[in-house]
Amino acid sequence: MRRVISLLGVVALMLFALGTAGAQDLPCDFLTGGGYIITTQSGSPAHGNFGVGGSCKQGGNGHGLWGHLEYHDHGTGLNLHWTRITAYGEVFTASDAKGRPIGTRLICGTARTNQTPDEVNWAVTATDNGEPGKSNNDMFSIHVLELTYSQAGPVQGGNIQLHKANNSTGLFSDALPTALNCPAGVPNECTTDEDCPAPLVCGASRTCCTPGTVGCGID
Amino acid sequence: MRHASSPGPGFLAVAAILAAVLVEPIAAEAQTVTGTARAVQATVLGLLGGTTTVLADTGPLAGTSDARQASAPAGNVPSLLTGDALHATTIGWPDQVASEASVAALALSVAGTTIGADLVMARALAVLGAAGSGASNLDNLAINGVPVPVSGGPNQTIYIPGGLVVINEQQTSPTSTVVNALHVTVYGVADVVIGSATAGIY
Numbered sequence: 001m002r003r004v005i006s007l008l009g010v011v012a013l014m015l016f017a018l019g020t021a022g023a024q025d026l027p028c029d030f031l032t033g034g035g036y037i038i039t040t041q042s043g044s045p046a047h048g049n050f051g052v053g054g055s056c057k058q059g060g061n062g063h064g065l066w067g068h069l070e071y072h073d074h075g076t077g078l079n080l081h082w083t084r085i086t087a088y089g090e091v092f093t094a095s096d097a098k099g100r101p102i103g104t105r106l107i108c109g110t111a112r113t114n115q116t117p118d119e120v121n122w123a124v125t126a127t128d129n130g131e132p133g134k135s136n137n138d139m140f141s142i143h144v145l146e147l148t149y150s151q152a153g154p155v156q157g158g159n160i161q162l163h164k165a166n167n168s169t170g171l172f173s174d175a176l177p178t179a180l181n182c183p184a185g186v187p188n189e190c191t192t193d194e195d196c197p198a199p200l201v202c203g204a205s206r207t208c209c210t211p212g213t214v215g216c217g218i219d
Numbered sequence: 220m221r222h223a224s225s226p227g228p229g230f231l232a233v234a235a236i237l238a239a240v241l242v243e244p245i246a247a248e249a250q251t252v253t254g255t256a257r258a259v260q261a262t263v264l265g266l267l268g269g270t271t272t273v274l275a276d277t278g279p280l281a282g283t284s285d286a287r288q289a290s291a292p293a294g295n296v297p298s299l300l301t302g303d304a305l306h307a308t309t310i311g312w313p314d315q316v317a318s319e320a321s322v323a324a325l326a327l328s329v330a331g332t333t334i335g336a337d338l339v340m341a342r343a344l345a346v347l348g349a350a351g352s353g354a355s356n357l358d359n360l361a362i363n364g365v366p367v368p369v370s371g372g373p374n375q376t377i378y379i380p381g382g383l384v385v386i387n388e389q390q391t392s393p394t395s396t397v398v399n400a401l402h403v404t405v406y407g408v409a410d411v412v413i414g415s416a417t418a419g420i421y
Contacts, residue, residue: 030286032308032310033306034304034320034321034322034323034340035321035323035338035340036304036337036338036358049303049323050304050323051304051305052306053306057286067288068290069290070292070304070306072293074324079293080292081291081292157337157338157356157358157359158338158358159342159356161317161319161342166284166286166312167283167284168284168285168286
């Protein structure tokens with residue numbers, strides 16, 4: 001749990017850094033993947049099976065952005081079926097030895113589950129570390145806000161794939177994760193500065209904010 | 220005597236710009252793309268014919284700027300198979316098409332043969348001007364409880380009572396590549412494909 005929270009903190013920090021650098025104006029791309037990780041939420045190792053997709057492209061049919069998430073933890077029995085994709089963010093991007101894109105994306109959304117009466121907010125970070133996925137340690141993590149459920153690990157079977165932008169994807173700024181559209185991925189409420197990923201601090205309104213902005217040290 | 224006037228350089232520049240604007244998008248859309256992916260296609264044969272069930276099917280790609288997806292939390296073909304986290308995508312670009320489909324926790328039972336796998340995944344890639352390529356991921360594949368080593372090569376075939384299992388089945392043509400991660404045929408009983416991805420561009 002602590003490891004996943006710190007991972008999300010790193011994600012928030014990198015999104016903040018990319019935002020200030022203007023990197024969100026870059027053409028957006030696609031991430032797709034399927035496979036499983038080893039989960040321990042139940043107390044014993046089990047498979048967390050997933051199928052995931054994400055992009056800044058509009059998904060159509062009232063589902064927000066293009067993408068999806070299917071997730072089943074065979075240890076806890078949690079079964080999660082996406083209903084909307086609300087955000088898609090670039091955490092980092094590089095190239096492998098063959099010049100193909102690799103990197104990490106943050107995908108956020110809402111979902112129905114078999115363990116909650118109402119929809120939940122979730123955030124997934126997925127990393128394409130090159131080919132093949134299992135040997136190169138593609139990574140998958142999931143955080144479900146309302147269930148306080150967090151699991152992460154290398155993809156044991158399957159593959160995560162980053163794909164370049166096409167004419168329909170728009171810019172990263174079209175889908176930037178925020179505390180509003182990605183509450184499971186971008187921390188918001190706080191009591192002290194330690195609750196917020198650096199360089200964010202806990203503002204007077206008890207939400208994480210950027211120092212020196214209105215409501216965060218400046219009236 | 221009147222002299223016919225020639226088009227000025229400004230007119231020619233505008234004409235050239237218009238020609239470039241009109242011609243370039245037409246050229247970019249000249250490619251024909253083929254893309255589709257489905258997690259499961261199962262045909263159960265009977266005396267009166269066959270019943271085909273398709274789960275998580277993207278449908279065909281509409282063009283070089285299209286991206287399609289399909290998913291389901293679970294898949295169930297009664298008395299035949301179950302699976303988890305069904306996933307299928309196909310994406311087009313002016314110079315390539317990429318398709319993939321996967322099923323986790325596969326449990327298949329047909330004519331007395333049981334087949335299981337933690338993960339079955341097919342991927343197909345078509346690049347303009349190059350040969351298509353495909354790959355499959357099969358994790359912990361077992362037939363009747365016996366682990367099956369997956370070679371990674373195309374069209375690995377294992378014979379079962381009344382039929383065969385083809386792993387990483389690949390069918391290539393000048394216009395498309397089809398990858399079926401797991402294709403199970405029991406003659407006269409069932410024809411099942413788990414993880415199918417098609418990609419083509421020309």
